[in-house]
Amino acid sequence: MTVTPDDLEQALRDSLSRQVAMPPGTFDLAAATIRRANRVRRRRSFAGAALAILATIAGSAGMAQFGGGGPADQSEPIVVLGDPPTATESAFPNRSAAATPGPDGRRGRIPTDAPLVDIVVATDLSTAGGEALDLAPIGEVVRAQRVSGGWLVVGAASASTQTLWFVTRSGPPKAVVSDVDVVTLSPDGQRIAWRKQTQLYAATVANGQVSTGVQSPAPAEATPVGFVGVAVLLRRDSDAGATGYDLWWPSSPEPYQPGWNTTMVGYHGVLPDGHTVVGRVSMAGSTRPCLGLLDAARDLAPVRTTCALPLDPDGRGTLSPDGRWLLVDGESAPDARVTALAVDLNTAFERTPAVRPAGSPVSDATVWTDSRTVVHFGEQGELVRVALDWAVAGVDGGVQRFPGPSLPPGSRPVLVSGPVD
Secondary structure, three states: OOOOHHHHHHHHHHHHHHHOOOOOOOOOHHHHHHHHHHHHHHHHHHHHHHHHHHHHHHHHHHHHHHOOOOHHHHOOOOOOOOOOOOOOOOOOOOHHHOOOEOHHHOEOOOOOOOOOOOEEEOOEEEOOOOOEEEOHHHOOEEEEEEEOOEEEEEEEOOOOOEEEEEEOOOOOOEEEEEEEOEEEEOOOOOEEEEEEOOEEEEEEEEOOEEEEEEEEEOOOOEEEEEEEOOEEEEEEOOOOOOOOEEEEOOOOOOOOOOOOEOOEEEEEEEOOOOOEEEEEEOOOOOOOOEEEEEEHHHOOEEEEEEOOOOEOOOOOEEEOOOOOEEEEEEEEOOOOEEEEEEEEOOOOOOOOOOEEEOOOOOOOOEEEEEOOEEEEEOOOOOEEEEEHHHHHHOOOOOEEEEOOOOOOOOOOOEEEEOOOO
């Protein structure tokens, strides 16, 4: 039995008439439903025909380009038809706002506006939100880090001592640890370590309050420079020029005993596993430092190394929070001048590492605004933003420069690490 469109239309009218008591002259629900269905059917027919034509053209072009194969070349294209865009959807999106595909599937336009970061200039902390906080009681700022409830700021108490301060929006700076030789902070700002003469200290800190502190005797050449998991990373700063790195484990019941690893000659960060250190190492047979991964559980023994990168012997480096990207000082051919290198650690230890020059050498203060983008100061005081995935891929805009802050004579700006709000 053949069912015609007229039969379906009459069946729909009969069904709706039984469900809706419709006085004469009122809105014809069945007619409206049928008209809507007819419009949708016509639009779908038109869109389907257009898509079929495009698919046929694309299929022909594809076979012309990749033809000559086996039976797979003879298969018919499959066209998937869908509803056409509604009045609020455009079938042709704005090209100027379209996302730009990037390496590793990253999408988005390269930003052209200046990076939003907190900056200390002289005695003022200028926040990304436009606030200005007075840091005059602190004096010269050496380092600053945003933490929960405010900022931890390291100030130079004198030419040879430092003081750690807690700064909030609601009151004057508060001294946390005073007149020590050197102090370092964990990346999350919840732990601190410092040395005062021949004693090492480690503690937790929250809202400017220090707690659960431990201490151990140590030589005056042991300088805390960071944290590796629960351990404190020490650098050997000897008047005699001896170098090396070591770990102090505050949780150990035994006092610290120096065991300097002289293979490690530079520190750039720690991978998210909490025990693998990224740094520069000295290798026999190489005239320049090599890049290495060192295991904290094995007294910083190198587990992977590469000497293929032209690293600067005395250069700085900074590691992304996810451990994927490294911005490190190196030598740029052919003039061998020092420049920053953007390195993909996923390929750094392979035969052909992904690395490209990335502008000015790394400054002593760097801020990661996300897992792939770092901001630091250039040689002329400008702000340099490096999107490392774009830079490694050679994409224009991977390295951008912006005017730096106006500086009073003799002052140096300090970038504030940590997230901004």
